[in-house]
Amino acid sequence: MKITESVRISWRAITGHKLRSTLTTLGLIIGIGAVIVFMVLGGGFEGDILGDVEEEEEPLVQVTTQTTPEDGFGVQFIQTPIYTQSDVEALETRDRVEYVAPQASLSAVQLSHGDERLLSSGGFGGEFGVDATVPEWFEDEFVDVVEGDVFDGEDEAVVNELLVERFDEPLSVGDELSIRLEDDTETTVEVSGIVDDDTGDLLTPTVYLPIEPHYRTTIETPGGTQERGYSMLVVAGSDFEELDELQDDVETFFESDSDAQHLKDEDHTIQVQTVEDIVEQVTDIIDQFALLLGGIAGISLLVGSIGIANIMIVSVTERTREIGIMKAVGARKRDIVQLFLVESLILGIIGAVFGVLVGLGGGYLGIWFLGWPMAYPVDWVVIAVVVGVVVGVLSGLYPAWRAASVDPIEALRRE
Amino acid sequence: MTRAGSAHELTGETDGSALVSMRDVRRTYFLGEPVHALDGVSLSLPEGSFTAVMGPSGSGKSTLMNMLGCLDTPDAGVVEISGENVMELSGSERARLRGTELGFIFQQFNLLPRLTAAENVTMPMVFHSAVEENRRDRAQQLLERVGLGDRLDHTPPELSGGQRQRVAIARALVNEPSLILADEPTGNLDTDTGAEIMGIFSELHEEGRTILMVTHERHIAEQAEQIIHLVDGEIEEVETLEETGGESA
Ligand SMILES: Nc1ncnc2c1ncn2[C@@H]1O[C@H](COP(=O)(O)OP(=O)(O)OP(=O)(O)O)[C@@H](O)[C@H]1O
Ligand SMILES: [Mg+2]
Numbered sequence: 001m002k003i004t005e006s007v008r009i010s011w012r013a014i015t016g017h018k019l020r021s022t023l024t025t026l027g028l029i030i031g032i033g034a035v036i037v038f039m040v041l042g043g044g045f046e047g048d049i050l051g052d053v054e055e056e057e058e059p060l061v062q063v064t065t066q067t068t069p070e071d072g073f074g075v076q077f078i079q080t081p082i083y084t085q086s087d088v089e090a091l092e093t094r095d096r097v098e099y100v101a102p103q104a105s106l107s108a109v110q111l112s113h114g115d116e117r118l119l120s121s122g123g124f125g126g127e128f129g130v131d132a133t134v135p136e137w138f139e140d141e142f143v144d145v146v147e148g149d150v151f152d153g154e155d156e157a158v159v160n161e162l163l164v165e166r167f168d169e170p171l172s173v174g175d176e177l178s179i180r181l182e183d184d185t186e187t188t189v190e191v192s193g194i195v196d197d198d199t200g201d202l203l204t205p206t207v208y209l210p211i212e213p214h215y216r217t218t219i220e221t222p223g224g225t226q227e228r229g230y231s232m233l234v235v236a237g238s239d240f241e242e243l244d245e246l247q248d249d250v251e252t253f254f255e256s257d258s259d260a261q262h263l264k265d266e267d268h269t270i271q272v273q274t275v276e277d278i279v280e281q282v283t284d285i286i287d288q289f290a291l292l293l294g295g296i297a298g299i300s301l302l303v304g305s306i307g308i309a310n311i312m313i314v315s316v317t318e319r320t321r322e323i324g325i326m327k328a329v330g331a332r333k334r335d336i337v338q339l340f341l342v343e344s345l346i347l348g349i350i351g352a353v354f355g356v357l358v359g360l361g362g363g364y365l366g367i368w369f370l371g372w373p374m375a376y377p378v379d380w381v382v383i384a385v386v387v388g389v390v391v392g393v394l395s396g397l398y399p400a401w402r403a404a405s406v407d408p409i410e411a412l413r414r415e
Numbered sequence: 416m417t418r419a420g421s422a423h424e425l426t427g428e429t430d431g432s433a434l435v436s437m438r439d440v441r442r443t444y445f446l447g448e449p450v451h452a453l454d455g456v457s458l459s460l461p462e463g464s465f466t467a468v469m470g471p472s473g474s475g476k477s478t479l480m481n482m483l484g485c486l487d488t489p490d491a492g493v494v495e496i497s498g499e500n501v502m503e504l505s506g507s508e509r510a511r512l513r514g515t516e517l518g519f520i521f522q523q524f525n526l527l528p529r530l531t532a533a534e535n536v537t538m539p540m541v542f543h544s545a546v547e548e549n550r551r552d553r554a555q556q557l558l559e560r561v562g563l564g565d566r567l568d569h570t571p572p573e574l575s576g577g578q579r580q581r582v583a584i585a586r587a588l589v590n591e592p593s594l595i596l597a598d599e600p601t602g603n604l605d606t607d608t609g610a611e612i613m614g615i616f617s618e619l620h621e622e623g624r625t626i627l628m629v630t631h632e633r634h635i636a637e638q639a640e641q642i643i644h645l646v647d648g649e650i651e652e653v654e655t656l657e658e659t660g661g662e663s664a
Binding site: 005012013016322326327328331334412 | 481484486487506507510511513514515519521523525526527529530538539541542543586590
């Protein structure tokens, strides 16, 4: 029997039972749709965070303290200041190191701009954060100065775009900001520049102040002295070609007798990462989440395939007599197998196509709602369609075999 | 009468030689104790013959038809159709025989309910079609042949019993079979309708087709050339009728 012939006959059987066919493919549509939604959202999130990161070839590495959270997913950045002034100075004497830009958080409670006030709930995800750093920090590829300039004096500050939008009256260069710190001291600074954090919604609205004179937190060094301590560093070399060597060098420094090595918590690790490493890390984390959710959605694919198999088995039983008739008028076993396989294949393809449409549509809605860039997970669309086809064929195999083994005499005897 | 001529060419045999033959065929079902549905049956049907099979319920008539229809294979004995030993054929070769050499007509019509009359008629062509001819034309031609030229697009539920059986007859003829097997074709029809169907059978016989037909009714069996009487899986008697029997309808 020709394939076109079996497609025609199978299509008849499918459209002859519209409700049943719809319900059959529903499991598959939901499964594939959910996988695609998660992949679209994952891709959009990734695009939001990494989309604008320019791979400028800057010889920079970032030094941060990280740990794996209890739930085992993603990474947690530790803000505890462990990088001492001595560490910074020791690093700066190294051959490949051009400069070291430290950063630390200040505990602020209130930020005022004219009559408007923002309150800090403290920590990540608060209304705003205050970081102390040096001008070189802004050479990092994750930050772009979009307006004005990096701070140059002690009463100047840089703000990020997230903070600009946080005020009803958006901030602009030259505006005054009042910051009340935890120790109740009040500092007034002038906005000298606005930076665009390429990392999207991941960050908090932030004011960057010069370390001198605003950052005064000191920690006890292993040597017993009191020194300023920072929570992260950017170490710059002079030659991009030697980035790997720089990374090794900085890693070796921290593994050896640095203060940070002694001050850090046992379960924390000091990570020396290039921009490429960071991009990869973020991508990995997002992929990990997307895959977890996708995996859960994958279970509904399994359910969907069981659904198809179930309906096909039912329809074999229902159509036993028809199968008998077809055999009596000359259908071979393989014709019957072909008919039923084509039918479940069509159901699988329909499920996959609608699943992809539903997934892209749902993902688009989510993306639009969250304000992320739309992502088209082409590879997952292909995977979904392939899975639909495979599921269709696999779930049709047993029913088709059952159909082909129908005894025409028995079948025709039935009423 | 051109069909008789072409049938001869197909089989390459002369009148009187057997188109279909069975030798000492046995079929036993085991349900607690053995039931001999066919218990050593031998027969041969010459090309162009019209044979009726009669016998009490359970005597093995349907089993005999299934044997000749290649739906069932004997436990012992030989079944030959157009010179091919059915036992030596593979499943798909038997399916080919069913589709091309045999035409089945059943008591319950056995049409596919969702397909139109025309589609039902050409169903065997889906599986075995030598030529790529226009199916609709073929259905039209055959349905006109059985007096249903105006019902091509009706589905079986929209047809009367007699009309359904006409569709089934048209379907049996679609691939120009050598042998037509009919198991109580009038069993589900009233007397008048049954007579109309028998009229078609007589015409088919006149065209030179080979027909084997099971029936319970004597007056229907009398339209054949010979009647095989089956009792308990054995041929009790082969009754040869007057040559005029077929023409009287
Ligand atoms: N699948 C089967 N399993 C067991 N026994 C069977 C089976 N098919 C047929 N038989 C037995 O074989 C015998 C012959 O059956 P068959 O159907 O050939 O009778 P029949 O002459 O066609 O009867 P009827 O006139 O009622 O149609 C019966 O005794 C029946 O019970
Ligand atoms: Mg019977």
